[in-house]
């Protein structure tokens with residue numbers, strides 16, 4: 001059975017895209033067929049994988065509008081075992097256009113249905129807002145990962161995010177749950193970062209991932225080369241941290257670790 005994880009936080013710059021991209025590449029390379037859905041009009045996940053968003057003929061927009069079957073919108077094998085439902089600026093209009101559409105909150109869920117079983121995991125990278133695109137992601141997902149930057153005011157907006165998740169769970173998608181809270185951009189030299197982690201741990205005592213992502217310039221550089229951190233600097237601290245997170249996600253999802261990896265290596 002496939003699992004659908006959404007990376008959500010209405011704050012921008014907290015590490016949603018970085019995590020979506022590196023987690024997807026990790027899962028795929030560990031033998032779990034993965035689909036990354038970019039549902040942000042900024043299309044940062046799309047370009048982070050080296051895909052030129054200006055040259056895309058079909059995107060997640062066409063799948064949401066329902067004009068085209070999702071089979072025609074996917075980019076297959078952007079990495080071994082990883083497909084991408086890409087985005088571009090076209091999607092900016094969707095937020096407004098979809099307002100009057102039928103079942104407007106379920107457009108993504110319906111679009112994904114015909115292909116979902118091809119994958120072990122589907123990862124959705126949300127835009128920095130709680131608008132209709134994020135609602136579509138949360139109505140399609142089973143699990144939410146909330147990345148939080150280890151900075152001043154980290155908790156700001158979190159109550160609103162949790163309330164939105166609860167509302168969507170009650171009204172649209174009962175199985176939805178906060179799967180994990182990920183602390184990102186941690187700088188061990190500052191006392192503030194340590195305090196923020198403690199504060200967030202009090203807020204989400206059971207949900208926080210053991211893995212904490214360090215602040216490192218390597219993670220900011222990799223997307224400009226169209227590379228995941230494992231490709232750009234595989235021996236870096238950042239690559240180790242994202243591999244550790246990936247392992248934790250595989251454990252929490254109870255994915256069949258060895259079987260997948262053997263299958264990936266055997267063909």
Ligand SMILES: Nc1ncnc2c1ncn2[C@@H]1O[C@H](COP(=O)(O)OP(=O)(O)O)[C@@H](O)[C@H]1O
Pocket residue numbers: 011012013014015016017018019044128184185186213214215216217219220221223
């Ligand atoms: N751990 C990190 N250390 C340093 N820079 C990071 C880290 N994670 C992300 N970045 C950079 O910070 C910016 C915002 O991250 P991003 O993942 O795009 O956030 P979001 O998708 O939540 O807006 C990007 O330029 C990204 O490359």
Ligand SMILES: [Mg+2]
Pocket residue numbers: 016017018040044126127128
């Ligand atoms: Mg982003």
